[in-house]
Amino acid sequence: DKKTAAAAAAAEPVQIEDDRTGLSVETLKRAFADNLFYIQGKNADIATLNDYYMALAYTVRDRLLHRWLGTIKAQLKPKVKVVYYLSAEFLMGPHLGNNLINLGIYDQVRQAIQESGLNLDELIAQEEEPGLGNGGLGRLAACYLDSLAALEIPAIGYGLRYEFGIFDQEIRDGWQVEITDKWLRYGNPWEIARPEATVEVKLGGHTEAFVDGAGRYRVRWIPGRTIVGVPYDTPVLGFKNNTANTLRLWKAEAPESFDFQAFNLGDYYGAVNAKMYSENISKVLYPNDEPMQGRELRLEQQFFFVSCSLQDIIRRHLYVGGKLENLDKNAAIQLNDTHPSIGIAELMRLLVDEHNVDWDTAWQITQDTFAYTNHTLLPEALERWPLSLFGSLLPRHLEIIFEINRRFLQEVSAKFPGDTGRLARLSLIQEGPEKFVRMAHLASAGSHAINGVAALHSELLKRDVLRDFYELSPEKFSNKTNGVTPRRWIMLSNPELAFLISESIGDGWIKNLGELRELERFANDKEFQSRWRQIKLNNKTNLTEYIRKRTGLVVDPHSLFDIQVKRIHEYKRQHLNVLYIITLYNRLKQNPELEITPRTFIFGGKAAPGYFMAKLIIKLINSVAAVVNSDPDVRGRLKVVFLPDYNVTFGQRVYPAAELSEQISTAGKEASGTGNMKFSMNGALTIGTLDGANVEIREEAGEENFFLFGLTTEEVYALKARGYNPWDYYNGNPALRQVIDQLASGVFSPGEAHLFEPLVDHLIHRDEYLLLADYQSYVECQDRVGEAYRDQEHWTRMSILNSARMGKFSSDRAIREYCEDIWGAVAVDVALEEYVQATA
Numbered sequence: 001d002k003k004t005a006a007a008a009a010a011a012e013p014v015q016i017e018d019d020r021t022g023l024s025v026e027t028l029k030r031a032f033a034d035n036l037f038y039i040q041g042k043n044a045d046i047a048t049l050n051d052y053y054m055a056l057a058y059t060v061r062d063r064l065l066h067r068w069l070g071t072i073k074a075q076l077k078p079k080v081k082v083v084y085y086l087s088a089e090f091l092m093g094p095h096l097g098n099n100l101i102n103l104g105i106y107d108q109v110r111q112a113i114q115e116s117g118l119n120l121d122e123l124i125a126q127e128e129e130p131g132l133g134n135g136g137l138g139r140l141a142a143c144y145l146d147s148l149a150a151l152e153i154p155a156i157g158y159g160l161r162y163e164f165g166i167f168d169q170e171i172r173d174g175w176q177v178e179i180t181d182k183w184l185r186y187g188n189p190w191e192i193a194r195p196e197a198t199v200e201v202k203l204g205g206h207t208e209a210f211v212d213g214a215g216r217y218r219v220r221w222i223p224g225r226t227i228v229g230v231p232y233d234t235p236v237l238g239f240k241n242n243t244a245n246t247l248r249l250w251k252a253e254a255p256e257s258f259d260f261q262a263f264n265l266g267d268y269y270g271a272v273n274a275k276m277y278s279e280n281i282s283k284v285l286y287p288n289d290e291p292m293q294g295r296e297l298r299l300e301q302q303f304f305f306v307s308c309s310l311q312d313i314i315r316r317h318l319y320v321g322g323k324l325e326n327l328d329k330n331a332a333i334q335l336n337d338t339h340p341s342i343g344i345a346e347l348m349r350l351l352v353d354e355h356n357v358d359w360d361t362a363w364q365i366t367q368d369t370f371a372y373t374n375h376t377l378l379p380e381a382l383e384r385w386p387l388s389l390f391g392s393l394l395p396r397h398l399e400i401i402f403e404i405n406r407r408f409l410q411e412v413s414a415k416f417p418g419d420t421g422r423l424a425r426l427s428l429i430q431e432g433p434e435k436f437v438r439m440a441h442l443a444s445a446g447s448h449a450i451n452g453v454a455a456l457h458s459e460l461l462k463r464d465v466l467r468d469f470y471e472l473s474p475e476k477f478s479n480k481t482n483g484v485t486p487r488r489w490i491m492l493s494n495p496e497l498a499f500l501i502s503e504s505i506g507d508g509w510i511k512n513l514g515e516l517r518e519l520e521r522f523a524n525d526k527e528f529q530s531r532w533r534q535i536k537l538n539n540k541t542n543l544t545e546y547i548r549k550r551t552g553l554v555v556d557p558h559s560l561f562d563i564q565v566k567r568i569h570e571y572k573r574q575h576l577n578v579l580y581i582i583t584l585y586n587r588l589k590q591n592p593e594l595e596i597t598p599r600t601f602i603f604g605g606k607a608a609p610g611y612f613m614a615k616l617i618i619k620l621i622n623s624v625a626a627v628v629n630s631d632p633d634v635r636g637r638l639k640v641v642f643l644p645d646y647n648v649t650f651g652q653r654v655y656p657a658a659e660l661s662e663q664i665s666t667a668g669k670e671a672s673g674t675g676n677m678k679f680s681m682n683g684a685l686t687i688g689t690l691d692g693a694n695v696e697i698r699e700e701a702g703e704e705n706f707f708l709f710g711l712t713t714e715e716v717y718a719l720k721a722r723g724y725n726p727w728d729y730y731n732g733n734p735a736l737r738q739v740i741d742q743l744a745s746g747v748f749s750p751g752e753a754h755l756f757e758p759l760v761d762h763l764i765h766r767d768e769y770l771l772l773a774d775y776q777s778y779v780e781c782q783d784r785v786g787e788a789y790r791d792q793e794h795w796t797r798m799s800i801l802n803s804a805r806m807g808k809f810s811s812d813r814a815i816r817e818y819c820e821d822i823w824g825a826v827a828v829d830v831a832l833e834e835y836v837q838a839t840a
């Protein structure tokens with residue numbers, strides 16, 4: 001009866017774990033309200049949107065903690081091999097939506113939030129993304145962490161917890177303005193600080209030789225200063241499994257005892273100053289993309305996070321009872337470009353100086369443990385540090401590098417006797433009036449595996465940039481074509497498309513992207529085509545709304561959305577795109593009745609703050625946009641939009657809305673590209689050169705579904721070898737000549753006739769990236785695109801086939817290849833950790 005039921009209910013103990021882990025809509029609602037009150041300290045009367053976001057974030061975090069702890073337990077075991085991904089950048093993107101997808105609770109949470117009188121999309125939009133990377137390289141690291149967790153591979157990503165990530169971009173008067181990125185302003189609910197795992201890092205000072213108790217010659221490093229690294233951990237969930245790996249980012253702080261000495265001497269302010277100096281190391285991400293700059297603080301950043309990470313790796317290895325000689329059995333350390341390659345000298349130092357391992361054994365361990373991924377073919381981007389700077393910051397490491405080099409060159413001599421040219425080319429030290437440490441050489445000599453990031457790039461590495469290393473150790477080289485995660489880049493970004501795909505072929509594609517092939521049988525299906533088109537239109541309409549909000553521009557969602565988003569760089573040739581826009585504009589001016597396919601050209605991307613030409617290209621895009629968009633003669637046919645502050649969040653809106661993907665770099669310059677893959681998966685067709693992964697995208701999609709133009713790498717080399725003269729192209733092509741003359745005479749810079757002179761000068765005198773040579777081919781190809789778009793049925797068919805055939809470009813495939821060929825890592829099962837009260 002009623003009374004006994006009530007008594008029984010009262011006697012029932014409160015189940016705290018329900019509110020922490022329960023997944024029902026009711027429990028989620030209760031937990032959400034509870035977090036708003038007890039963590040944010042707000043109730044509905046005064047809560048801001050951000051408070052609600054935070055309350056939801058904590059609700060979700062609670063629900064992944066048991067997976068996280070279970071994963072740590074399962075992976076911290078003697079026989080487990082862990083992948084350690086060392087990267088100066090991780091461009092993770094917003095966490096909330098992604099975690100909901102991976103936990104498989106998107107729908108429940110949507111309902112819980114709705115029943116709480118709020119809108120989930122608004123809360124998701126509230127999150128400020130951690131912009132701890134510049135572009136492709138940092139985003140690749142994030143996709144790889146996602147796939148490692150999806151495949152249940154034990155892995156830790158190690159990097160820097162920059163207080164300020166990549167700058168926010170504003171556009172004022174057409175120019176880029178940089179604003180500091182204060183992403184930690186409102187706190188970060190996704191990280192947990194682990195101060196108990198702090199490590200010490202030494203810098204500067206000098207070295208001393210001594211003979212130890214066993215009569216062995218040893219060296220000790222007397223540092224000039226010491227800083228500490230405090231780890232901040234963020235969970236990285238696998239897709240609907242129990243794995244939650246860790247992203248461990250290091251924050252630089254002053255050691256606890258920083259002020260003792262100074263305080264005793266009475267120099268309190270000096271001591272506080274020293275503390276601030278220590279914290280500088282993880283203060284800000286360097287926003288330069290390509291040309292390398294020899295800034296001391298950057299080398300400090302690199303050494304700092306690498307030393308912290310290696311000490312952590314050794315600590316974990318010893319903790320599970322491992323022997324240092326067997327480090328490579330438990331650890332695979334991947335160098336994401338050369339930024340962490342100082343790790344090779346640091347591991348040698350830790351082994352030889354601190355753990356008393358003999359040199360030969362230490363070198364074997366080091367080589368067997370490290371592997372190196374190269375991400376660039378541009379010679380000016382290869383890292384090299386002036387010897388003087390390097391030696392004053394890392395005196396012991398410089399000695400170690402000299403010794404590695406001495407032994408390495410001995411081996412080279414043995415293999416190629418008398419070949420002194422080869423010795424000079426291979427040396428880890430670049431000789432000359434100013435000497436440099438060549439980091440790519442250190443990485444190559446100290447690793448057992450070296451890979452490029454697309455088939456063409458890996459071939460060019462062997463042929464040019466690392467040719468001598470290839471001739472020395474061909475067995476080290478392989479290709480690992482990049483990939484991107486379909487969880488973030490299809491499911492989360494393009495939910496309607498994901499739904500249609502799953503409805504048509506089941507949802508196996510999410511974990512096994514090759515299954516998208518099954519969509520091929522719908523390519524000619526009228527009903528399917530029309531749904532496919534409708535989804536694209538919906539996504540375009542959403543982007544249209546966003547463009548209006550951000551720029552005030554009104555664009556037509558029925559026009560062809562032609563999009564180029566990526567860092568601004570001359571080799572990526574955003575200005576080639578602009579030359580075509582001006583060409584179209586001129587045609588319309590000459591013949592205002594001309595019928596062309598209406599197009600919206602959309603650009604997005606940041607320029608390195610010190611890269612004058614890149615910033616001028618942004619100004620150029622905005623200047624051309626100003627003229628074109630306000631000219632009544634072109635109305636309804638041409639729009640140009642530069643969307644400020646391109647980042648991961650914005651990428652998630654852009655790829656699903658794109659119909660044409662611009663991948664137009666000079667052949668032989670783009671290592672791979674990854675945006676190209678995201679576009680194509682979401683049904684955009686590509687206009688592109690045979691560069692980077694475009695080659696493989698075209699191979700997969702079928703050449704009839706790809707708009708190819710431009711010189712090949714071989715043709716670029718040949719043209720440059722016989723002497724390239726851009727003047728010939730200018731003189732021989734009236735349309736091109738008109739465009740260049742307009743730029744030079746100020747047609748697009750009223751009142752500032754000379755504004756674009758530096759650009760024009762460069763194009764007609766040097767044109768390093770061969771825009772003029774590729775202009776005609778690009779224009780003709782773009783014209784074919786415009787024609788093709790008129791046949792919507794055929795276009796849709798090509799679009800479906802592009803998505804259907806992008807299975808290869810899942811980061812799951814890439815990670816499987818790394819595991820099999822380089823890391824020797826296998827999946828580890830994780831048991832769900834039950835919630836246990838701390839007192840139990």
Ligand code: F58
Pocket residue numbers: 134135136137138140288289290375376381453482670671672673674692
């Ligand atoms: C990019 N590199 C490549 N570097 O340009 C691109 O082709 C490739 O797809 C991608 O890596 C992933 O492999 C890149 O993004 C950087 O951003 C560096 C950051 C640190 C300073 C030097 C450039």
